[in-house]
Amino acid sequence: MNEVRLASARKASNDRAPRILVVEDEASLGLLLVYNLEAEGFQVEHVERGDDAEMRLAEAVPDLVILDWMLPGVSGLEICRRLRARDDTKTMPIIMLTARGEESERVRGLSVGADDYVVKPFSAPELMARVRALLRRARPERVASRLVAGDIDLDRETRRAKRSERELHLGPTEFRLLEFLMEKPGRVFSRAQLLDSVWGLSAEIDERTVDVHVGRLRKALIRGREKDPIRTVRGTGYSFDETFGRS
Numbered sequence: 001m002n003e004v005r006l007a008s009a010r011k012a013s014n015d016r017a018p019r020i021l022v023v024e025d026e027a028s029l030g031l032l033l034v035y036n037l038e039a040e041g042f043q044v045e046h047v048e049r050g051d052d053a054e055m056r057l058a059e060a061v062p063d064l065v066i067l068d069w070m071l072p073g074v075s076g077l078e079i080c081r082r083l084r085a086r087d088d089t090k091t092m093p094i095i096m097l098t099a100r101g102e103e104s105e106r107v108r109g110l111s112v113g114a115d116d117y118v119v120k121p122f123s124a125p126e127l128m129a130r131v132r133a134l135l136r137r138a139r140p141e142r143v144a145s146r147l148v149a150g151d152i153d154l155d156r157e158t159r160r161a162k163r164s165e166r167e168l169h170l171g172p173t174e175f176r177l178l179e180f181l182m183e184k185p186g187r188v189f190s191r192a193q194l195l196d197s198v199w200g201l202s203a204e205i206d207e208r209t210v211d212v213h214v215g216r217l218r219k220a221l222i223r224g225r226e227k228d229p230i231r232t233v234r235g236t237g238y239s240f241d242e243t244f245g246r247s
Contacts, residue, residue: 018063018135019043023053023079024097025071029120033066036124037131050074054082060196061088064135066127067114069098077112084113093134095127147182150245152221152229154179163221173198174217181230186242188233214238 020037024030025048037044045062047053051073057065065083067076076096083089096114110117115138116130147154152168154161159175161168170178176198181189189197191207199205214230222228229244 017041017043019045019060020064020066020131021053021056021062022046022066023048023050023071023076024066024068025049026068032124033127036128040128040132042131048072050076050079053079057083057089060193061092064093064095064131064138066095066097066131069096080114081112091138093138095130095134097122147179149182149185149229149240150227152178152182152245154182163223163226166223168220170217170220173213174220177213177217178221181238181240185240185244188231188236188239190237194237210238 020042022030022033022037022044024033024046027048030046030048034044034046045056047056048071050071053065053067053071054074057079067079069076071079076098080094080096083092083094090113093115094113095116095118097118097120099120115134118127118130145155145157147156151164152161153163154175156179161170161175161178177194180194180198191210194210195205195207199209214232218228218230221230227241227244229241231239231241233239
């Protein structure tokens with residue numbers, strides 16, 4: 001599979017940066033996009049074929065997709081159409097890239113569900129600005145510097161978290177785990193999904209490791225009769241309780 005997976009994007013310093021999938025069969029352009037997106041602080045994965053993109057999108061849903069129109073395997077237009085038909089990707093931001101500049105083609109791309117349309121050759125700074133704008137609209141929690149739920153306050157910039165006025169002593173993995181769960185309160189994640197999103201695809205660890213770190217996170221979060229904000233869904237995984245902090 002023609003694919004570039006950038007291990008540097010998995011490091012702790014940006015593990016919770018928005019994740020972007022670049023689907024572009026022109027290798028030099030794909031590498032240029034990866035370089036510029038990484039420079040903006042995003043996690044990036046690059047695939048060169050439409051069928052490879054569909055496999056990755058079935059495994060994990062990114063925060064945004066940059067999708068070339070003409071691709072080997074499955075066309076970008078068809079991928080966009082299929083993504084809009086899926087419940088878990090119907091609102092995911094999609095930017096289409098194409099050499100076609102005619103108005104009728106732009107209308108066609110937007111009509112199947114693309115959020116934006118960029119004609120080659122394009123300005124890299126302009127594309128980066130469009131990526132940031134779409135993420136701000138679609139996933140403001142991914143670009144916010146703080147996440148707050150009830151009496152829990154997580155600060156991404158200082159990498160510190162508090163419950164009421166109590167400092168939470170979290171290891172790097174527990175911090176990323178709490179951050180990820182707080183981003184999507186109420187959504188249940190399997191252990192495999194948490195491994196992918198918190199540890200990274202390259203991590204060679206057992207799914208039971210997730211249970212160990214959830215236990216450590218709970219130990220740091222809960223004192224006395226404080227409510228547990230993490231919900232265990234038997235046979236499935238974990239979620240951040242969407243009712244946490246409500247009276």
